[in-house]
Amino acid sequence: MKLLVVGSGGREHAIAKKLLESKDVEKVFVAPGNDGMTLDGLELVNISISEHSKLIDFAKVNNIAWTFIGPDDALAAGIVDDFNQVGLKAFGPTKAAAELEWSKDFAKEIMVKYDVPTAAYGTFSDFEEAKAYIEEKGAPIVVKADGLALGKGVVVAETVEQAVEAAHEMLLDNKFGDSGARVVIEEFLDGEEFSLFAFVNGDKFYIMPTAQDHKRAYDGDKGPNTGGMGAYAPVPHLPESVVDTAVDTIVKPVLEGMIQEGCPYLGILYAGLILTADGPKVIEFNARFGDPETQIILPRLTSDFAQNITDILDSKEPNITWTDKGVTLGVVVASNGYPLDYEKGKPLPEKTAGDIITYYAGAKFVENSRALLSNGGRVYMLVTTADTVSAAQEKIYDQLKRQDTTGLFYRHDIGGKAL
Structure with missing residues (x-):
């Protein structure tokens, strides 16, 4: 086919x-x-x-x-x-089911209605009301554009002043256009973040290995939020009991809630979760595979991917299997300046062979040539599987050191939280 x-x-x-x-x-x-x-x-x-x-x-x-x-x-x-x-x-x-992602306010309403654990919040389209809420709640506090913003519409503000500035940029300066015409302001949740994905058709779902993304641009989780600078799967220090709790308290009730709301879900559900002292809570839902998590989850799939999707579309029980060996880790190479203004047209290293995979995100051929140039913010990602996180890191970073990454940058600590 x-x-x-x-x-x-x-x-x-x-x-x-x-x-x-x-x-x-x-x-x-x-x-x-x-x-x-x-x-x-x-x-x-x-x-x-x-x-x-x-x-x-x-x-x-x-x-x-x-x-x-x-x-x-x-x-x-x-x-x-x-x-x-x-x-x-x-x-x-x-479109109706994907509103779980394209409206954070809608997602919050669903979570509240169906008793899904998440941060306390308020939704505002008026700046003065948002400012008053921030000043009442204090910092740290999280300010989110209600709509889609390429993974960049979230500000984790450490001070009230930072939060007010973020709300001002979204509501009055129109930083994210219509996506920021409303803002969701949430309490800051303390804990370790992880990603939980599932193949879904209505009330049937099939959980994938856990993953951990690295959103900040620079080492040590510094700098602005990006679309993601690297990831690894599974998260070895995350107990299976946490995943079981997330399935029971988050995935099941949300999917049942979507059916109750008249918009049953089909596709990939991505739950961005945080493990708090009170158990796992939802930071956000996405209505599709994550990037870069897809690149480190799919290499772990040992069943026939196309057959799996065909079966789900046909409402048949899919035979989905995963390797339980080792850890799969990937590092994103991005253009200098990303996620803000960046240059294009930088020569890229040759595609890797063997057990290191190269996935391209923003690449184009030189005219009349098979040589590649950078053509985006995130340019390519190197992915490998090894027995441990540290072994996978060593393979990827050794490869990156041998590559000419002039005009590009990457984080040097992907997977560090697992060590």
Whole structure:
């Protein structure tokens, strides 16, 4: 069968590469993809994620069995609804179900209604009201743009002044456009963060290995929030009992709640959680695979990925299996300046071979050449599996030291919390 993946980043590279390994898959197209993906035999389609009708026409003409939707903004724009409306299968939640991600206020309302543990909060569209709430609650405190902001719409403010400034930027300075027209202001939760993913169809769900992302740009969790600078899975020091509690108190009630609300969930559910003294609580929900967690979770999948998704779409019980050996760890290489202004066009090292995987997020070919240049904020990611976190770190960082990363940067402490 032939499949289509919508998106262009490292997450979509990992999804498409894993699908192409499946025995019944003839071709995997990625729209629009990036040039680095072609080094793994993936075929690019020059159609934007916002051009739903063109994507639908492509899927029809090329007899695409089903389409995997990668990015949050496509889901928020109702791409799954548009595919379904013409009888095409797409793996991802409808626009109504994806509101769990594209409106933090909606997600909070669902959590409160269905008794899901999360931080206390208030939602504001008026700056003076937001300011008064911040001053009443004090710091540290968290200010979030209500809508999608490419992983950058969250400010963990250590002082009241920082929080007020963040609210001012979102509500009055229009920093995130319509996404910041409302803000959700939350109590600061203290604890260790981790990511929990599940394949979902209605009230049926299949939990994946735990992962831990590193959101801040620089070593020691310093600098601005990014889309993610590296990750590892599973989280070896996280007890299985914590995952069981998260499933019982978070995943089950949310999925049952979505059914009650008339928008049953299909696709990948991503719960961004924090282990507090009172047990796991929700920081946020995403309505799709995370990036960079996808790149370190999917290499651990030992079953046939395409068959697994086909079965879930057909409401059949999938046979999903994972390796229990070692740890998979990945480090993101980004353009200097990311997540703010950054340069493009830096020469990239050759793709790795052997047991170190290169996933490309922002890469394009030099004209009339197969040499790659940087073409985004996050550029590529190196991923490997080893017996321990420290062994995986050693392999990746040894490789990075041998690469010419002029004009690029990466964190040197991915996985450090596990040591």
